[in-house]
Amino acid sequence: AVPLVVAVSTTRAARHGLLIRDRAAFERARDVDAIVFDKTGTLTEGRFGVSEVVVLGEAGEDEVLGLAAALEGQSEHPIARGIAEAAEERGLSVPRADDFRNLPGEGVEARVDGADVRVVSPGYIEREGLEVGSERPGELAGQGRTVVYVVRDGEAVGAVALADIVREESRAAIDRLKAMGIQCMMLTGDSEPVARAVAGELGLDDFFAEVLPDQKAAKIREVAERGLAVAMVGDGVNDAPALVEADVGIAIGAGTDVAVESADIILVNSDPRDVAAVVELSAATYRKMI
Ligand code: ADP
Numbered sequence: 001a002v003p004l005v006v007a008v009s010t011t012r013a014a015r016h017g018l019l020i021r022d023r024a025a026f027e028r029a030r031d032v033d034a035i036v037f038d039k040t041g042t043l044t045e046g047r048f049g050v051s052e053v054v055v056l057g058e059a060g061e062d063e064v065l066g067l068a069a070a071l072e073g074q075s076e077h078p079i080a081r082g083i084a085e086a087a088e089e090r091g092l093s094v095p096r097a098d099d100f101r102n103l104p105g106e107g108v109e110a111r112v113d114g115a116d117v118r119v120v121s122p123g124y125i126e127r128e129g130l131e132v133g134s135e136r137p138g139e140l141a142g143q144g145r146t147v148v149y150v151v152r153d154g155e156a157v158g159a160v161a162l163a164d165i166v167r168e169e170s171r172a173a174i175d176r177l178k179a180m181g182i183q184c185m186m187l188t189g190d191s192e193p194v195a196r197a198v199a200g201e202l203g204l205d206d207f208f209a210e211v212l213p214d215q216k217a218a219k220i221r222e223v224a225e226r227g228l229a230v231a232m233v234g235d236g237v238n239d240a241p242a243l244v245e246a247d248v249g250i251a252i253g254a255g256t257d258v259a260v261e262s263a264d265i266i267l268v269n270s271d272p273r274d275v276a277a278v279v280e281l282s283a284a285t286y287r288k289m290i
């Protein structure tokens with residue numbers, strides 16, 4: 001039988017827009033010491049607008065953006081949507097891309113006009129040791145812009161800087177959790193300077209940047225090994241293993257199906273402030289049972 005307080009609390013949870021899939025995890029929520037948030041789409045809007053196109057070789061701005069859009073038309077990443085929309089706004093004719101594939105956590109690849117084209121992260125450029133020959137992309141990253149590079153046959157021909165907005169609700173969420181004595185951290189595949197900018201803006205206690213999708217769960221283990229009970233909040237396909245790894249996995253309701261199905265608790269209203277409600281309701285519910 002379901003104890004009465006739990007039944008009542010589940011109703012209250014529903015009223016707060018919380019969907020509890022795993023009751024034991026909901027009970028553990030009152031004891032969390034640290035909460036790790038995904039960045040894109042969780043703390044930020046996850047809607048990228050192109051703020052600048054940087055030319056690095058022979059190709060002009062429109063050609064760089066058109067090439068990027070050729071690939072991104074086949075990707076579902078929020079970065080992809082921003083690039084595709086910018087190309088459309090500029091009325092560019094976008095070339096055809098064949099043999100498209102995702103490079104998880106690094107970007108995308110396809111063939112365009114017989115060339116191998118990739119749209120990739122700064123981390124990828126570094127690992128491959130590619131020459132960029134311009135300070136501008138680094139400058140933009142330092143301003144908190146997400147920068148991706150367009151690489152054609154192994155040569156960086158341009159870069160696209162995109163801006164995403166920190167959600168208004170995120171600051172309130174972090175302030176409330178910190179006041180409850182909970183450490184707030186961020187986990188992202190985005191570059192170090194971008195992560196630093198967002199972490200500073202929100203007053204986060206710690207952050208992990210340039211984390212490849214298959215390393216996100218390991219980062220959660222790392223936090224747990226500091227002796228902390230940890231919750232993870234995310235929305236993306238690549239957050240799913242981390243949501244499973246955490247003591248409490250919390251998914252943004254508007255997130256991907258994979259994230260929602262991997263989580264213990266779902267924030268139906270997709271509001272990060274409801275993370276504090278999870279902890280408070282858990283404490284209120286299970287205190288009464290002892
Ligand atoms: P997160 O969801 O934490 O922001 P991802 O693992 O999805 O991170 O992506 C990490 C990085 O990989 C992005 O910041 C970007 O540099 C690159 N990337 C991923 N997908 C794409 C894409 N479709 N186009 C260009 N770059 C991408």
Ligand code: MG
Pocket residue numbers: 038039040041042234235236
């Ligand atoms: Mg995300």
